Amino acid sequence: KKRYNITLLPGDGIGPEVVSIAKNVLQQAGSLEGLEFSFQEMPIGGAALDLVGVPLPEETISSAKESDAVLLGAIGGYKWDNNEKHLRPEKGLLQLRAGLKVFANLRPATLVDASTLKREVAEGVDLMVVRELTGGIYFGEPRGIKTNENGEEVGFNTEVYAAHEIDRIARVAFETARKRRGKLCSVDKANVLEASVLWRKIVTALAAEYPDVELTHMYVDNAAMQLVRDPKQFDTIVTNNIFGDILSDEASMITGSIGMLPSASLSDSGPGLFEPIHGSAPDIAGQDKANPLATILSAAMLLKYGLGEEKAAKRIEEAVLVALNKGFRTGDIYSAGTKLVGCKEMGEEVCKLVDKMMPST
Numbered sequence: 041k042k043r044y045n046i047t048l049l050p051g052d053g054i055g056p057e058v059v060s061i062a063k064n065v066l067q068q069a070g071s072l073e074g075l076e077f078s079f080q081e082m083p084i085g086g087a088a089l090d091l092v093g094v095p096l097p098e099e100t101i102s103s104a105k106e107s108d109a110v111l112l113g114a115i116g117g118y119k120w121d122n123n124e125k126h127l128r129p130e131k132g133l134l135q136l137r138a139g140l141k142v143f144a145n146l147r148p149a150t151l152v153d154a155s156t157l158k159r160e161v162a163e164g165v166d167l168m169v170v171r172e173l174t175g176g177i178y179f180g181e182p183r184g185i186k187t188n189e190n191g192e193e194v195g196f197n198t199e200v201y202a203a204h205e206i207d208r209i210a211r212v213a214f215e216t217a218r219k220r221r222g223k224l225c226s227v228d229k230a231n232v233l234e235a236s237v238l239w240r241k242i243v244t245a246l247a248a249e250y251p252d253v254e255l256t257h258m259y260v261d262n263a264a265m266q267l268v269r270d271p272k273q274f275d276t277i278v279t280n281n282i283f284g285d286i287l288s289d290e291a292s293m294i295t296g297s298i299g300m301l302p303s304a305s306l307s308d309s310g311p312g313l314f315e316p317i318h319g320s321a322p323d324i325a326g327q328d329k330a331n332p333l334a335t336i337l338s339a340a341m342l343l344k345y346g347l348g349e350e351k352a353a354k355r356i357e358e359a360v361l362v363a364l365n366k367g368f369r370t371g372d373i374y375s376a377g378t379k380l381v382g383c384k385e386m387g388e389e390v391c392k393l394v395d396k397m398m399p400s401t
């Protein structure tokens with residue numbers, strides 16, 4: 041039996057609900073493929089603030105670094121919204137990403153079964169957003185709020201990218217596109233921002249090393265429009281931290297709900313971080329209403345990208361597809377004629393189906 045150490049970071053809001061379900065699904069799929077998991081549950085975000093006064097305790101980051109992979113739910117909530125910047129739950133997540141050096145964030149939008157877009161627009165969509173995750177305006181200096189010479193408050197942040205940061209995320213994107221349909225669209229704002237001018241220059245220069253990949257460029261405002269006009273034109277998208285944050289929430293709606301979109305955050309070496317792209321959804325927390333599929337699919341990405349366990353990953357992906365085809369729907373993707381279920385029931389159904397799947401590979 042192969043053994044893996046997994047750090048679980050449930051976090052806040054619906055985080056604990058969806059992580060406990062994804063853990064069951066992971067265990068189930070693993071046991072069928074001869075994998076044994078040892079889970080270490082650690083606090084992050086608001087939960088950690090309440091417990092020990094910081095959003096990312098030392099024990100949490102060291103457990104994450106020592107594990108084979110990390111599965112996170114979500115962080116944040118009203119209770120901590122007025123905290124100082126360094127005592128916000130979000131800070132804990134950003135510190136975790138920086139600490140694990142997971143610069144490459146893969147956010148796939150594929151299952152369009154529950155899309156609210158017209159069938160002919162959504163059907164067949166299969167796109168991957170490659171988001172830079174440890175740079176850009178999220179981390180750029182200088183930043184802050186100061187009082188200017190007129191005594192007025194001024195808030196400021198800095199969009200900054202070094203050449204090597206662009207180069208390494210672009211390489212991940214070219215490699216990703218190469219394994220998919222060979223099309224890469226780099227999204228920037230090079231008509232206005234210098235950081236984007238450098239971004240475009242470096243991505244363009246790299247294209248020579250990937251003659252099999254067709255590279256195009258698009259401004260982010262146009263990309264936001266094209267994503268809902270004709271999402272099928274996209275295969276792989278590569279973009280910076282903040283544009284990737286926004287475009288991936290938009291891409292999630294092609295699938296029908298933000299509750300469906302998983303992600304993998306990868307570094308050059310060391311454990312990957314796997315998390316749904318959605319937040320802690322405080323409006324529905326604790327009510328068994330959350331869609332667990334984004335976290336379940338993040339567990340599948342953990343198996344595939346984090347551990348190289350493709351068979352177990354496939355079991356989960358197929359089980360999710362079958363559950364959707366059988367009409368199982370949480371509130372966010374419910375429509376007339378389907379079966380409305382809660383978070384737990386959706387999880388139990390996927391667990392049952394994981395048992396029945398016979399992966400073809």
Ligand code: NAD
Pocket residue numbers: 054113114115116117118130133298299300315316317318319320321322323324329330331332334372
């Ligand atoms: P959100 O993603 O939490 O919620 C947006 C809307 O989508 C809400 O109506 C929510 O109910 C719904 N939703 C989200 N996930 C769902 C799911 N799995 N099933 C069904 N419905 C779902 O975004 P927000 O409201 O802007 O942010 C809430 C908090 O979460 C904030 O504190 C924010 O900072 C934090 N946040 C954390 C992460 C993360 O941990 N990675 C991501 C985004 C936001």
Ligand code: IPM
Pocket residue numbers: 116130133134285317319
């Ligand atoms: C996400 C979230 C985070 C981000 C926040 C909570 C820091 O929105 O994972 O998409 O902006 O990256």
Ligand code: MN
Pocket residue numbers: 285286289317
């Ligand atoms: Mn986001």
